[in-house]
Amino acid sequence: MVDMTREELKRKIQKLEFAAVELNLYLDNHPNEQKALVDYNNISKDLCALKKEYESKYGPLCNFGNAPSAYPWQWVNEPWPWETGE
Amino acid sequence: MWIYEKKLEFPVKIKNKDLRMAKFLMAQYGGPDSELSASIRYLSQRYTMPTSKTKGLLTDIGTEELAHVEIIATMIYQLTKDATPDELKAAGLGGYYAEHDKAIYPADANGVPWTGAYVQSMGDPVTDLTEDMAAEQKARSTYEHLIDLTDDPDVIAPLRFLWAREVVHFQRFGEALVNVYEFLDSKKFF
Numbered sequence: 001m002v003d004m005t006r007e008e009l010k011r012k013i014q015k016l017e018f019a020a021v022e023l024n025l026y027l028d029n030h031p032n033e034q035k036a037l038v039d040y041n042n043i044s045k046d047l048c049a050l051k052k053e054y055e056s057k058y059g060p061l062c063n064f065g066n067a068p069s070a071y072p073w074q075w076v077n078e079p080w081p082w083e084t085g086e
Numbered sequence: 087m088w089i090y091e092k093k094l095e096f097p098v099k100i101k102n103k104d105l106r107m108a109k110f111l112m113a114q115y116g117g118p119d120s121e122l123s124a125s126i127r128y129l130s131q132r133y134t135m136p137t138s139k140t141k142g143l144l145t146d147i148g149t150e151e152l153a154h155v156e157i158i159a160t161m162i163y164q165l166t167k168d169a170t171p172d173e174l175k176a177a178g179l180g181g182y183y184a185e186h187d188k189a190i191y192p193a194d195a196n197g198v199p200w201t202g203a204y205v206q207s208m209g210d211p212v213t214d215l216t217e218d219m220a221a222e223q224k225a226r227s228t229y230e231h232l233i234d235l236t237d238d239p240d241v242i243a244p245l246r247f248l249w250a251r252e253v254v255h256f257q258r259f260g261e262a263l264v265n266v267y268e269f270l271d272s273k274k275f276f
Contacts, residue, residue: 010093018095021150025254028143029261061092082160085098 009054010086013061016047088149095153096247100164100240105177107236108165109195114232114248115158116192116200119224121248123204125151127221130207131214137269140211140262147255154251157244159190165241212270215263222256 004012023040027033051061059074060067069075079086114120128148135141166174166188174183181197192200206217229249233242 011097014093014095014097017093021095021146022254025143025146025150025258028139028146029258029265031139062089064087064089066089081092081094082156083163085094085100085160085164 006054006058007086009050009057013047013050013054016043016050019043020047088152094157094160095150096157096244098157098160098164098240098244100161100238102238102240103168103173104165104236104238104241105169105173105179107238107241108162109177109179109182110232110235111158111162111165111195112193112197113195113228114225115155115162115190116198117194117228118204119221119228120192120194120200120204121151121154121158121225122192122200124148124221124225125155126202127205127207128218130205131218134207134209134211134214135266136211137265139265140215143258143262147258150251150255154248157248161241161244163190211266212263215259215266218259219256219263222252222259226252226256 020040020043023036023043027036027040030036051067055061055067059077060069063075078084116122125148128144128151132141132144132148135144166179169177169179169188171180171183174180174188182191182193185191194200206214208214208217226249229245229252233245233249236242236245
């Protein structure tokens, strides 16, 4: 498999996390819906793996201790999504 | 607390400058039915929700709205970043330039600054959830107006995403309202 570019990987994370947001809001109102819960858990697992892959290549996606950083501190590296729109 | 994630909820890749559209988009950054109003409204109202489900839902939708504030701000930034003062003046943004340069500032499409008066938090969960359903419909209408005002597919794509989120939030608030009515009924005994 060809390695995904940084933006392709980011796009894949966006798609999965969007599905998780949508299921999350649904489950807030319907906590006994087992099928939605299974989907949510599967997506969480895939999302977690994709984020780990992204972070090992390009640095932390989240601040405040949610992902380690290589030296020197990577959090302040560009691009910032609110500028580039990623 | 909140953790920042270095990604937008939906990508914004606008290639063409459009200052007039940027001015119109301010409606959803600092206007009455803006994403900012939505986020503050839900995150304030959650303290007086009676059920655990509704507390969770308001926390989650209030959080998602913060991501929408960021999408709108990014759109305005990309539409205006190469503008000159003369171009801003010609697009009706001369007053904005005088007060803010090209900085992102929460005002509406007519330059009126955002105010907490756009938000209701009444302490009555039926009142608040009904308010929230109306707020989502008002935001949906605003997105429809904004989509009518542009032909740029780069602008329309995120607007369509945000439009669809209003529809989903309206649905979720409707379910929450039913949940609150059931809770209130269960507490009546004779």
